Amino acid sequence: MSVRDRVVLLVGGVGGAKLALGLAHVLPPESLTVIVNTADDFEHLGLHISPDVDTLMYTLAGVANPQFGWGLAGDTFRAMEMVERYGGPTWFNLGDADLGTSLVRTALLRQGRTLTEITRQLSRALGVGPTLLPMSDDAVRTVLETDRGSLGFQEYFVRERWQPVVHRIRFEGCEAAQPSPAVAEALDSATLIVFGPSNPFLSIDPILSIPGIRQRIAGARVPRIAVTPIIAGQAVKGPTAKLMSELGVDISPLGVVQHYRELVDGFILDEADRDLLAPIEALGVKVTARRTLMQTLDNKVDLAIALLDWVEEDQL
Amino acid sequence: MSVRDRVVLLVGGVGGAKLALGLAHVLPPESLTVIVNTADDFEHLGLHISPDVDTLMYTLAGVANPQFGWGLAGDTFRAMEMVERYGGPTWFNLGDADLGTSLVRTALLRQGRTLTEITRQLSRALGVGPTLLPMSDDAVRTVLETDRGSLGFQEYFVRERWQPVVHRIRFEGCEAAQPSPAVAEALDSATLIVFGPSNPFLSIDPILSIPGIRQRIAGARVPRIAVTPIIAGQAVKGPTAKLMSELGVDISPLGVVQHYRELVDGFILDEADRDLLAPIEALGVKVTARRTLMQTLDNKVDLAIALLDWVEEDQL
Numbered sequence: 323m324s325v326r327d328r329v330v331l332l333v334g335g336v337g338g339a340k341l342a343l344g345l346a347h348v349l350p351p352e353s354l355t356v357i358v359n360t361a362d363d364f365e366h367l368g369l370h371i372s373p374d375v376d377t378l379m380y381t382l383a384g385v386a387n388p389q390f391g392w393g394l395a396g397d398t399f400r401a402m403e404m405v406e407r408y409g410g411p412t413w414f415n416l417g418d419a420d421l422g423t424s425l426v427r428t429a430l431l432r433q434g435r436t437l438t439e440i441t442r443q444l445s446r447a448l449g450v451g452p453t454l455l456p457m458s459d460d461a462v463r464t465v466l467e468t469d470r471g472s473l474g475f476q477e478y479f480v481r482e483r484w485q486p487v488v489h490r491i492r493f494e495g496c497e498a499a500q501p502s503p504a505v506a507e508a509l510d511s512a513t514l515i516v517f518g519p520s521n522p523f524l525s526i527d528p529i530l531s532i533p534g535i536r537q538r539i540a541g542a543r544v545p546r547i548a549v550t551p552i553i554a555g556q557a558v559k560g561p562t563a564k565l566m567s568e569l570g571v572d573i574s575p576l577g578v579v580q581h582y583r584e585l586v587d588g589f590i591l592d593e594a595d596r597d598l599l600a601p602i603e604a605l606g607v608k609v610t611a612r613r614t615l616m617q618t619l620d621n622k623v624d625l626a627i628a629l630l631d632w633v634e635e636d637q638l
Numbered sequence: 639m640s641v642r643d644r645v646v647l648l649v650g651g652v653g654g655a656k657l658a659l660g661l662a663h664v665l666p667p668e669s670l671t672v673i674v675n676t677a678d679d680f681e682h683l684g685l686h687i688s689p690d691v692d693t694l695m696y697t698l699a700g701v702a703n704p705q706f707g708w709g710l711a712g713d714t715f716r717a718m719e720m721v722e723r724y725g726g727p728t729w730f731n732l733g734d735a736d737l738g739t740s741l742v743r744t745a746l747l748r749q750g751r752t753l754t755e756i757t758r759q760l761s762r763a764l765g766v767g768p769t770l771l772p773m774s775d776d777a778v779r780t781v782l783e784t785d786r787g788s789l790g791f792q793e794y795f796v797r798e799r800w801q802p803v804v805h806r807i808r809f810e811g812c813e814a815a816q817p818s819p820a821v822a823e824a825l826d827s828a829t830l831i832v833f834g835p836s837n838p839f840l841s842i843d844p845i846l847s848i849p850g851i852r853q854r855i856a857g858a859r860v861p862r863i864a865v866t867p868i869i870a871g872q873a874v875k876g877p878t879a880k881l882m883s884e885l886g887v888d889i890s891p892l893g894v895v896q897h898y899r900e901l902v903d904g905f906i907l908d909e910a911d912r913d914l915l916a917p918i919e920a921l922g923v924k925v926t927a928r929r930t931l932m933q934t935l936d937n938k939v940d941l942a943i944a945l946l947d948w949v950e951e952d953q954l
Contacts, residue, residue, distance in 0.1 A: 367741045368684060368748055400714060404738025408763045410745065418734035421741075422720025425683045429726065432684055447724045 323513060325545060325633050327353055330512040334359045334525020335374045336391035337551060337558060338518030339381035341629075342452070344622030345516075346382055348630065351451030355508040356382075357535075359520070360437065360456045361464040361493055361528030362475045366414050367405070369424040370431050373476070374525070375441055375456055376423055383448035391559075394419045413481040438502045455508060457529045460499035464528055465492045475524070484561035488568045491523055496531035501538070509538040514633060517548035519614060521562045522581050523569065530585070539585050545638040546586045547629060550575045550614055553592040558615060576601055579609075588638045590614060590629060608638055639829060641861060641949050643669055646828040650675045650841020651690045652707035653867060653874060654834030655697035657945075658768070660938030661832075662698055664946065667767030671824040672698075673851075675836070676753065676772045677780040677809055677844030678791045682730050683721070685740040686747050689792070690841070691757055691772055692739055699764035710735045729797040754818045771824060773845045776815035780844055781808045791840070800877035804884045807839055812847035817854070825854040830949060833864035835930060837878045838897050839885065846901070855901050861954040862902045863945060866891045866930055869908040874931060890914060895923055904954045906930060906945060924954055 329349060331342055333356055342356050356378055363372045373392065380386035380394055387393040397417030406412045416424065423444065430440045436459040445454045464475040468486035478484060501509070509515070520526055530536045539546060555573050557563040563573045571577045575591040575598050588608040591598055595611065602609040610632050616622045632638075645665060647658055649672055658672050672694055679688045689708065696702035696710055703709040713733030722728045732740065739760065746756045752775040761770045780791040784802035794800060817825070825831070836842055846852045855862060871889050873879040879889045887893045891907040891914050904924040907914055911927065918925040926948050932938045948954075 368744045369741070398714060398716060398734065400734035401717065401738040401741065404735045405742055408738070408742045408760050410738075410742040418714065418716035418737070419720045421734070421737060422717035422724070422726075425685070425717065425737075426721055426724045426726040428684045444724050 325514040326630055328508070328511055328513045329354050329516065329630075330508050330514070331356045331516045331518055332520075332526055332529050333357070333374070333378065333518035334362070334520035335377040337560075338520040338525065339378050339386070339391065340616040340622050341516070341518050341549060341625060342378055343381050343619070344616065344624070344626030346452050347619070347623045348626045349452075351453075354452035355455060355512075356452055357455050357457050357505055357508065357529060359525045359528050360458065361462045361531075362479070362524075363461075363463070364474060364476045366416075366476070367410070368428070369421075370428045371414075371416070371424050372427065372437065372441075372456065375437075375454065376420070378454055379441070379445045379448060379450055382450040382452060382454070383445070385448065393417050414476060436502070438504055453504075453508070455502065455505050457501065457505060457535065458499045458532055459502045460495060462496045462499045462528055462531065463494045464524060465494050466490075467492070479524075479561070484564065488565055491527070493528050493531040496528070497533065499532045501532055501534040506534060506538065509535065509542065512542065513544055514630075515539060515542055515544060515546040516629065517546070517582065517586060519549040519551040519558070521551060521557075521560060521565070522578055523565050524561070536585075545588060545633050547588040547590065547633060547638065548578065548582055548586045549625070549629065550578055550589065550591045550595070552578055553614060554594040574598060579605060579607055588633065590632070608636060641830040642946055644824070644827055644829045645670050645832060645946075646824050646830070647672045647832045647834055648836075648842055648845050649673070649690070649694065649834035650678070650836035651693040653876075654836040654841065655694050655702070655707065656932040656938050657832070657834045657865060657941060658694055659697050659935070660932065660940070660942030662768050663935070663939045664942045665768075670768035671771060671828075672768055673771050673773050673821055673824065673845060675841045675844050676774065677778045677847075678795070678840075679777070679779070680790060680792050682732075682792070683726070684744070685737075686744045687730075687732070687740050688743065688753065688757075688772065691753075691770065692736070694770055695757070695761045695764060695766055698766040698768060698770070699761070701764065709733050730792060752818070754820055769820075769824070771818065771821050773817065773821060773851065774815045774848055775818050776811060778812045778815045778844055778847065779810040780840060781810050782806075783808070795840075795877070800880065804881055807843070809844050809847040812844070813849065815848045817848055817850040822850060822854065825851065825858065828858065829860050830946075831855060831858055831860060831862040832945065833862070833898065833902060835865040835867040835874070837867060837873075837876060837881070838894055839881050840877070852901075861904060861949050863904040863906065863949060863954065864894065864898055864902045865941070865945065866894055866905065866907045866911070868894055869930060870910040892917055895921060904949065906948070924952060
């Protein structure tokens with residue numbers, strides 16, 4: 323049994339999708355399961371939108387918009403242009419082909435299918451090899467308490483462009499939510515659990531907020547490795563650094579490790595943060611410095627290889 | 639008070655939209671109200687689709703697809719291509735921009751707005767001058783009893799391409815349906831009521847199936863004129879002639895006049911059917927022969943002028 327046999331990756335959206343793509347190039351499809359945050363899901367214009375699931379699905383299918391990382395390559399926006407003409411809400415931009423995904427998902431949900439079943443059907447139709455699993459079939463929703471009041475994730479992230487100051491983050495419904503049977507099974511049989519370089523507070527925490535997931539990870543007897551979303555005091559993308567500051571967390575890989583506490587055995591930080599190797603090691607977490615910025619496909623594959631090799635060689 | 643002051647036109651889709659466009663070129667916007675069949679409305683992919691309302695709206699806004707008469711000019715079909723990739727239902731083709739209309743309508747319906755209010759908002763946004771009114775805010779649904787079983791309108795018309803043999807047509811919900819206040823007011827204050835050259839059985843009958851509409855038209859003391867949908871034993875488009883045959887109705891303007899019975903005072907047939915002037919007159923219905931085929935905008939305007947002039951001059 324190798325650590326490579328059943329790798330489970332926890333992710334949010336664009337950042338996590340990059341590592342997922344790297345791992346998908348290195349592992350056979352049956353050896354990679356990606357558990358995706360669904361606390362960003364929301365109803366918009368009557369559609370059930372699962373932004374992170376779609377980002378992962380499109381990325382792994384090779385059809386994602388290369389510029390943004392989300393949405394579909396070459397998509398058009400005629401439907402939203404009409405919505406705008408009618409005075410409808412346009413702050414969340416959905417491409418036309420992207421709408422096709424949300425339409426089918428929404429229709430299948432109304433027919434009583436689970437998000438897990440639907441994600442399997444859609445990702446297979448797009449030719450995705452690895453298994454993509456929504457973290458739960460139950461609704462968990464990220465709510466941010468901010469200086470502009472209580473905001474849903476997409477209101478905060480897209481409509482308000484993460485400008486409000488965040489005091490607190492809640493995951494509504496998390497206590498009652500169950501991991502889907504597929505998520506439970508993936509975690510129970512994992513040979514390696516990886517926390518993607520996603521926002522710890524907005525992408526990974528929602529996954530960990532589900533008791534049945536958190537307990538399984540806390541009790542796992544396999545290596546649990548986190549990849550840093552922070553490089554040299556900066557987030558690669560998005561509000562991670564700003565949020566950490568607002569929540570009083572050290573904007574550094576050390577802050578991330580402290581946040582994950584007893585849930586991780588190993589940590590990959592960026593070469594730019596070598597000075598933090600010792601402080602992290604002092605917390606009892608194994609740590610290594612690698613190139614973690616994943617701008618090209620080669621970067622992604624290299625980081626995936628480095629991660630797997632490190633875990634294997636160091637027998638974490 | 640002239641008959642031109644408050645013209646009310648009853649229509650279904652493409653055929654009726656042509657006469658509506660003709661009248662819209664001749665009458666000031668405040669003098670034309672179009673009451674549109676909504677018994678073809680259906681839920682598809684979670685969207686509330688109002689095909690006839692949209693056809694009228696797009697036609698009067700000058701943005702309809704000139705080739706088909708329905709849908710939007712120059713629209714693309716990326717969303718439906720994705721739906722097809724996912725194995726979803728593609729028998730009802732919705733363009734991308736057209737989807738924008740259905741998304742906004744569906745979202746507003748879910749917010750509790752009426753179809754009448756929504757149609758006003760959307761048609762104004764597109765610059766439509768005349769008043770477009772869905773026949774009712776209550777759901778009435780056309781169901782066809784056929785040799786392939788009971789079919790909803792769109793299943794019969796689009797999915798099965800009107801090939802099944804029809805035994806009977808029902809309008810589910812018609813007995814309980816109320817005309818909207820705006821429809822009731824338009825009929826009560828009409829100076830002229832025109833039955834568009836739409837399918838009498840599938841487009842006009844659903845409107846007349848609502849007791850509060852039928853009674854108002856039956857009791858109206860203003861001219862009520864029907865324009866033939868049949869020319870020389872043929873429908874201009876669609877299943878009208880086939881249906882009339884299956885329902886045992888004479889496929890001719892005479893059959894149409896007999897179908898409308900006591901609801902019309904006057905009838906415009908095509909010049910090709912001059913031989914039916916006397917038989918129709920014998921039924922006590924005033925009748926005139928005109929060019930009714932509306933291929934060009936000039937044809938539409940000419941027919942609208944001819945209709946209004948005839949009613950005025952003959953003091954119907």
